[in-house]
Amino acid sequence: MAELRLTPTSYIVLGLLDRWGEATPYDLKKAVSAGVGNLWTVQHAQLYSEPERLAAAGLMRERREAGGRRRRHYTLTAKGRRALERWQATPTGDLTELRDPGLLRLFFGADPAVIAPVQLEAHRARLAEYEALRAATPADVPAGPRLSLEAGIGHEREWVRFWSRLAGDAEGG
Amino acid sequence: MAELRLTPTSYIVLGLLDRWGEATPYDLKKAVSAGVGNLWTVQHAQLYSEPERLAAAGLMRERREAGGRRRRHYTLTAKGRRALERWQATPTGDLTELRDPGLLRLFFGADPAVIAPVQLEAHRARLAEYEALRAATPADVPAGPRLSLEAGIGHEREWVRFWSRLAGDAEGG
DNA sequence: ACCGTCATGTAATCGGTTACATGATTCT
DNA sequence: AGAATCATGTAACCGATTACATGACGGT
Numbered sequence: 001m002a003e004l005r006l007t008p009t010s011y012i013v014l015g016l017l018d019r020w021g022e023a024t025p026y027d028l029k030k031a032v033s034a035g036v037g038n039l040w041t042v043q044h045a046q047l048y049s050e051p052e053r054l055a056a057a058g059l060m061r062e063r064r065e066a067g068g069r070r071r072r073h074y075t076l077t078a079k080g081r082r083a084l085e086r087w088q089a090t091p092t093g094d095l096t097e098l099r100d101p102g103l104l105r106l107f108f109g110a111d112p113a114v115i116a117p118v119q120l121e122a123h124r125a126r127l128a129e130y131e132a133l134r135a136a137t138p139a140d141v142p143a144g145p146r147l148s149l150e151a152g153i154g155h156e157r158e159w160v161r162f163w164s165r166l167a168g169d170a171e172g173g
Numbered sequence: 174m175a176e177l178r179l180t181p182t183s184y185i186v187l188g189l190l191d192r193w194g195e196a197t198p199y200d201l202k203k204a205v206s207a208g209v210g211n212l213w214t215v216q217h218a219q220l221y222s223e224p225e226r227l228a229a230a231g232l233m234r235e236r237r238e239a240g241g242r243r244r245r246h247y248t249l250t251a252k253g254r255r256a257l258e259r260w261q262a263t264p265t266g267d268l269t270e271l272r273d274p275g276l277l278r279l280f281f282g283a284d285p286a287v288i289a290p291v292q293l294e295a296h297r298a299r300l301a302e303y304e305a306l307r308a309a310t311p312a313d314v315p316a317g318p319r320l321s322l323e324a325g326i327g328h329e330r331e332w333v334r335f336w337s338r339l340a341g342d343a344e345g346g
Numbered sequence: 347a348c349c350g351t352c353a354t355g356t357a358a359t360c361g362g363t364t365a366c367a368t369g370a371t372t373c374t
Numbered sequence: 375a376g377a378a379t380c381a382t383g384t385a386a387c388c389g390a391t392t393a394c395a396t397g398a399c400g401g402t
Contacts, residue, residue: 018282025354089283091290093292094274095274096273098269101269104185106320108191108261115265215362217383218385244382
């Protein structure tokens with residue numbers, strides 16, 4: 001029940017549990033890949049340690065299978081749900097950094113003609129993937145994931161614009 | 174001279190040193206704030222430990238002041254410069270994740286009417302800052318930083334579009 | 347039978363963040 | 375003279391990544 005800092009990873013676990021009702025770390029792993037993973041990756045090892053931390057703080061309950069694999073199943077406690085809701089209701093002025101590996105190279109003097117084509121292709125592929133995902137999205141998925149996907153698409157388009165111009169310049173020059 | 178993994182932080186240090194010629198950790202801190210910091214933040218404590226790591230691997234040389242503050246001054250070695258150049262010349266297909274705290278809340282069901290206005294204002298402020306920066310940029314800054322700033326502006330515009338729509342929907346609905 | 351790939355987890359390492367400190371300037 | 379901020383570092387902690395393992399299952 002000690003104090004602990006809640007990180008984005010914590011809220012990802014809390015948020016997923018809120019939807020799933022009950023889940024093992026492996027369920028969480030699958031859930032991450034299926035959704036949030038596009039927006040915020042979590043290493044699978046953390047899906048074992050983080051619920052443990054959260055359980056120690058009383059935000060989740062652990063049930064251990066008696067036989068066989070002895071899997072751990074987690075569920076939110078009321079306290080956990082409150083923490084999640086408080087977080088959802090608290091707007092942030094925090095902004096992400098770009099933290100883009102290609103752009104970092106560019107910043108430090110890499111030749112755009114070298115960087116741009118590879119980045120361009122990677123972003124195009126991702127954009128296509130997102131758009132396919134959107135096309136395949138059933139009507140009943142909640143607004144959150146849908147909007148996040150829209151955001152992702154918007155930014156991928158922006159990257160494609162950016163790197164296209166650089167790749168084009170190199171080619172044309 | 175042991176093997177070590179070079180992280181983005183490493184390349185930031187190498188890249189800055191390459192421009193500055195020689196610098197103390199505090200110089201690096203100022204250099205980060207002035208430029209790359211907008212794209213990729215580095216905690217100041219790491220600007221003490223990272224050069225040490227790099228020096229141990231032979232990528233940089235350390236000179237210690239004899240008296241007074243006994244500051245450490247670092248310069249690139251030939252090996253360090255080679256590492257930097259190799260990195261610059263190696264395109265990546267690695268892509269960043271969005272990792273946006275506001276979007277994460279949205280994903281997990283936060284109310285856009287709560288999140289959007291605050292995010293919108295923050296992004297507008299940042300956009301204005303970037304545009305001011307661009308306006309004030311002297312003609313002789315190298316292409317790297319200039320292009321990075323362009324990328325930053327593009328993405329901030331995208332965020333403003335995104336959150337505007339959500340804030341507007343909430344208001345209009 | 348063998349191979350690959352899910353499924354499922356633990357352990358160790360390490361980079362990065364936070365906290366702690368203190369002298370020097372500048373401002374009121 | 376005191377407050378606040380800048381300058382300059384060190385130390386401790388911890389979350390996250392990487393590496394290491396092993397059993398089950400589907401296919402050739």
